[in-house]
Structure formats: structure tokens, C-alpha cells
Amino acid sequence: MKKKSLIQISLLVFLFFVSFFFFKFFYKPDISQNKSEKKTETLNLQNKSKIKDEEKQNLIKDIKYNSNYSGGKNFEILADYGETSNEDPDLMFLTNVRGKIIFNDKEDIILTSKYADFNTRTFETTFIENVKVLRKDEIITGNNLYLVFELDENELKKDPKKKQNLIRMSQNVEFKKPGHNLIADIIEIDLITKNSKIYMHNEKQKVIIKSKVK
Numbered sequence: 001m002k003k004k005s006l007i008q009i010s011l012l013v014f015l016f017f018v019s020f021f022f023f024k025f026f027y028k029p030d031i032s033q034n035k036s037e038k039k040t041e042t043l044n045l046q047n048k049s050k051i052k053d054e055e056k057q058n059l060i061k062d063i064k065y066n067s068n069y070s071g072g073k074n075f076e077i078l079a080d081y082g083e084t085s086n087e088d089p090d091l092m093f094l095t096n097v098r099g100k101i102i103f104n105d106k107e108d109i110i111l112t113s114k115y116a117d118f119n120t121r122t123f124e125t126t127f128i129e130n131v132k133v134l135r136k137d138e139i140i141t142g143n144n145l146y147l148v149f150e151l152d153e154n155e156l157k158k159d160p161k162k163k164q165n166l167i168r169m170s171q172n173v174e175f176k177k178p179g180h181n182l183i184a185d186i187i188e189i190d191l192i193t194k195n196s197k198i199y200m201h202n203e204k205q206k207v208i209i210k211s212k213v214k
Helices: 002-025 031-057 153-158
Strands: 059-069 073-084 091-103 108-121 125-135 138-148 166-177 179-190 196-199 209-211
Touching: 073 108, 091 125, 108 138, 125 166
Parallel strands: none
Antiparallel strands: 059 073, 073 091, 091 108, 108 125, 125 138, 138 166, 166 179, 179 196, 179 209
């Protein structure tokens, strides 16, 4: 019995040493892979941090621009935030926008929207989302509004037919005035004559007019 026990103990010791040497020399964790994964993770965090820093650098608070035009027009635009475009140095993306067109001889026009694409050189502005125009007793709402004033010669050379001094509201347009509600595709306001033009894209369709009877 004693001899048998010794043999069993010897076998167990042998197996232990074999296992120990096997794991020590043949099973090695892939340290290089772990290092590579950690390095990649660090680089990703650095890149994200860099992007956030760049966004912060491009973000400007409390935007305000003002410009005067012939005919006694003055345009003022304000926004809570503005972000400069990386592709076009003249383009700025605005958030929580308020605009005001001031006339010497007519009622002012107030414009508001959630967002706007604003050209700091030409003052061309596209108001986007929850757009509202207030003029005297008129309220115009829609999803998109394009505003352009007087263009310089270089701009007109690029596109001689391009319109000037114009407000164009489009997409889900509704025009409200005491006693009347109009639903149309497009409303245009000429900033020289102050006249409005209301129409549909399709000439066969008619502007919907809802009269309110007191």
C-alpha cells in the first residue's frame, strides 16, 4: 500500500509541475493586443475631445448683426448661438433667431425662427423651422423663409436674374389677417413696394381662403 501511495503522490507532483511549466511557457496573454486596444481607445477619446474643442471654438453666443440699406431700410438679426461653417467662412448657422426689418415710412417686419443659415457678407438669410413673420396686423407662419436685400455687382454677375429685396416664405404657409386666413405654397413680400404676392406651385391649384365672419 505504501508503495502504491508513493507512486500516486509522485504522479500528482509530476502533473502539477507539467501543468505549471505548460502555462508558464505556452500560455501567454496577448499583452500587445491589450496595449493596442488601450492605445486605440485613448486615441478615440483624444479625437472626441478634439472635436468637442473645435465645436466650442466655432460656437459663438449672443449673435448680433446690423446693416443699413437704401430706401431707409435697416436690418437687425440676433441669435442665442452661432456656429461658423468650416467650408464657407461667410456662412454662420444660427439658433433661436430674431430678425427685424425697420422702415422709415412703413411698419416694421419682425421675423423669428428656430434656426437660420446666415451669410455675414451679403446678409442673405434662410430662416428654418417654426418661422413666423409679423407685420402690422398680419401673421405669416411656415417652415422656410428666404430673405435677401441688395446684392453687390459680383453677386449679380454670378446670377443676373437673382431677385433682390425680397422675403419668400414657403412650406406649410399660412397667412392670418383679421377676418381672413389664407393657406398657400408661397408668400412673397417685396421690400421696395411692400406688396405681398400669394400663390401655389401648381397654377391649377387655388389659394385656400377662409373668411371669419364676426
